[in-house]
Amino acid sequence: MDVDQVVSIGRLMLNEALILAAPILAVAVVVSLLVNVFQVLTSLQDTTISTVARLIATGAAIFIAMPWMWRHLSQFTFAIFSNFRIWQ
Numbered sequence: 001m002d003v004d005q006v007v008s009i010g011r012l013m014l015n016e017a018l019i020l021a022a023p024i025l026a027v028a029v030v031v032s033l034l035v036n037v038f039q040v041l042t043s044l045q046d047t048t049i050s051t052v053a054r055l056i057a058t059g060a061a062i063f064i065a066m067p068w069m070w071r072h073l074s075q076f077t078f079a080i081f082s083n084f085r086i087w088q
Contacts, residue, residue: 016076027061
């Protein structure tokens with residue numbers, strides 16, 4: 001394998017990881033922002049509130065997005081392995 005091919009595969013894998021992680025990270029950021037605004041408005045400064053809310057929202061996002069993530073990852077894996085002769 002040439003160095004350019006290894007870099008290309010690595011770039012594709014990092015792109016795939018970013019695509020799969022982006023919705024979950026977006027949910028975590030939005031929930032954190034909403035909880036922080038709520039805490040500022042109500043003067044509640046308990047760290048447990050933000051942690052539990054973020055964990056529940058992230059878990060729900062993973063549960064809801066798992067079929068899409070599974071399909072996307074299996075298509076990517078199939079594409080990589082079907083074009084494996086190109087990389088040699």
